[in-house]
Amino acid sequence: MQQRTIIEKVWDNHVVAERAGTPTLLYIDLHLVHEVTSPQAFSGLRERGIKVRRPDLTIGTTDHSIPTHDRSLPIVDKIAEAQITQFEKNCQDFGIPFYGPKNKNQGIVHVIGPEQGLTQPGMTVVCGDSHTATHGAFGALAFGIGTSQVEHVLATQCLLQSRSLTYEVRVEGTLRPGVGAKDVVLNLISRIGIGGGNGCVFEYTGSAIRALSMEERMTICNMSIEGGARAGLVAPDDTTYQYLAGRPAAPKGADWEKALSLWRKLPTDPGAQYDKTIHIDANTLEPMITFGTNPGMGIGITQMVPDPALIGDPVERDTLGKALKYMDLPAGKSLLGHPVNVVFIGSCTNSRISDLRAAAGVFKGRKVSPNVRVMVVPGSQLVKQQAQAEGLDRIFKDAGADWREAGCSMCIAMNGDQLAPGEYSVSTSNRNFEGRQGKGGRTFLASPLTAAATAVTGVVTDVRTLL
Amino acid sequence: MEKVTTFTSRLAPLAIDNIDTDQIIPARFLKTTSKIGLGDQLFFDWRYDAEGKPKADFLLNKPEGKAAQVLLAGDNFGCGSSREHAPWALTQYGFKAVISTSFADIFKGNSAKNSLLTITIPADAHKALFAALAANPAATVTVDLAQQKLTLPDGSAVTFPVDEFAKQCMLNGVDELGYILQQDDAIQAFEAKRTLSVNTAVAA
Secondary structure (H helix, E strand, O other): OOOOOHHHHHHHOOEEEOOOOOOEEEEOOEEEEEOOOOHHHHHHHHHHOOOOOOHHHEEEEOOOOOOOOOOOOOOOOHHHHHHHHHHHHHHHHHOOOEEOOOOOOOEOHHHHHHHOOOOOOOOEEEEOOHHHHHHHHHOOEEEEOOHHHHHHHHHHOEEEEOOOEEEEEEEEOOOOOOOOHHHHHHHHHHHHOOOOOOOEEEEEEOHHHHOOOHHHHHHHHHHHHHHOOOEEEOOOOHHHHHHHOOOOOOOOHHHHHHHHHHHOOOOOOOOOOOOEEEEEEHHHOOOEEEOOOOOOOEEEOOOEOOOHHHOOOHHHHHHHHHHHHHHOOOOOOEOOOOEOOEEEEOOOOOOOHHHHHHHHHHHOOOOOOOOOEEEEOOOEHHHHHHHHHOOHHHHHHHHOOEEOOOOOHHHOOOOOOOOOOOOEEEEOOOOOOOOOOOOOOEEEEOOHHHHHHHHHHOEOOOHHHOO | OOOOOOEEEEEEEEOOOOOEHHHHOOHHHHHOOOOOOHHHHOOHHHHEOOOOOEOOOOHHHOHHHHOEEEEEEOOOEOEOOOOOHHHHHHHHHOOOEEEEOOEOHHHHHHHHOOOOEEEEOOHHHHHHHHHHHHHOOOOEEEEEOOOOEEEOOOOOEEEOOOOHHHHHHHHHOOOHHHHHHOOHHHHHHHHHHOOOOOOHHHHO
16 A cells, blocks of 8 residues: 555545545544534524434533633623523533533633543544644644534534645754744744645654654644644654543543554554655744734744835735734834733643643742733643642742633633733734734734743743743 | 626725734624624724724725625635634625635635635736726626636636535535535444544543
């Protein structure tokens, strides 16, 4: 048989039907559903009188529009409350396991899947959310879908899909102190642009990727969509299996051994060809930060903001000029020392325990700058518990940061956690689009280390000066 | 789903690259449980000021923007989130097609499911189209999905790619789910030999 990449193997394992002139009918192993992109899909099922085919392969959680303050209080936003109530009813009516606001395992959909062992190597995973690629860290083919496709999967557990191109992102070398997974992926996107991976699935390979923990791999896979790729994955290895072993939904006993033997066949065959490849030298990376209004507008933290005047293509020049105007930043200057109003540590990109540990390491023994509001939002209730067991919450609170309940929070700013117009944030989230964190808000994307360093100084800071 | 037929329209030009779905419809409007009423929220933060008044200089508040059923945008239109609210907002506003040099994958797929054409044309034709509109804002194009043909203001035509299956769905006004539901035998056969099992209720 021809040598195949892991992307092709997972695809081939899920082909239900193939017919000329029609996209492949692909089976979905795990469907994650949340309150924001599913209501119209459930309405569609009701209109057609269709049941959910496989509620046992589906979970529902509330994360996007729920408040992150005290959960015993009522939800102030009545529209959000109605959406959450409707979602709970939808899960009940259709028999879908529901990880609701008061559940001890509630959290961001892309945090709880891996945490519970639901996400496993070789699976196909979908969710009405573009950051579904997070689950690719386990060697799963995981991608975001629209609400029509949410309805398709609820109804049939299948999707019509066309094969993507394969794109190898090879990261070799060793990351230096102060540089992490977030910096790797921001560097990738700054090089290929936010449409660079359109039509592709990334496979992240190389020694630097192998050396990463599962949580760091999730951070990288999570932002695949920011490079235009619907999915991005890392082939499973012992790091993957160690993370999974013993998790609630992971196979046990003889089933585990059987699963392991299948998972070990997934990695890309030696000599398999990719449609595209890019190489990144981990040794030369520095902490990254974005300056503009899309995640591809990123630079090393010691570099200068680019100058639109030096760009030839008029639309490209105007696009950069418009971004700098929105951000109210001068061209050709460094961001270091730029004041910020808010630091947000959280989101499906960087809200896991290792992210919180990294941030706490910087906060310990320091105080948040009096000019800065700092929100630390754990990705799930279990992450929250773990952080509290380790005393991280005390470090955050002693420093003057706000310690919140789990949810998407200020990453998407639809739950009341948001920037005021004109405010600047350093955010560990994944998008710096205009208004993403609140109308008129201005976002610098960076790692948890850079965010924490900025929180204690009040200005954009190179964390390496504090280590 | 609406049947797509051949039509001629003016164009609304938005010469910005990488227009993301947060601009097309900001996330705060996603708390709805309905698909209806999203046209008013299209490009909301570009279209209205802090008091909610229309910004006079924004395209959709000008006569040429209101008269168009085709949006002409910069590269990589529709990047960002998977929200299908983006094509819902565009179609409810009255757009039938978006022209660009490239589209984000999820947006393109979502659009096809809502009879919104995503027309990819070569960079030179794209540039020429912006120039033609600068010279004559009332210039029109004709969109023929069956022939996959876009007729430009100067009478020349370019062809554009469309997934064959999506094309048939749009021409006939039928959605994909009906087709997938007919594949039940194949789905059952696949499930019978599927070995992987996962218990999603384990911690609910």
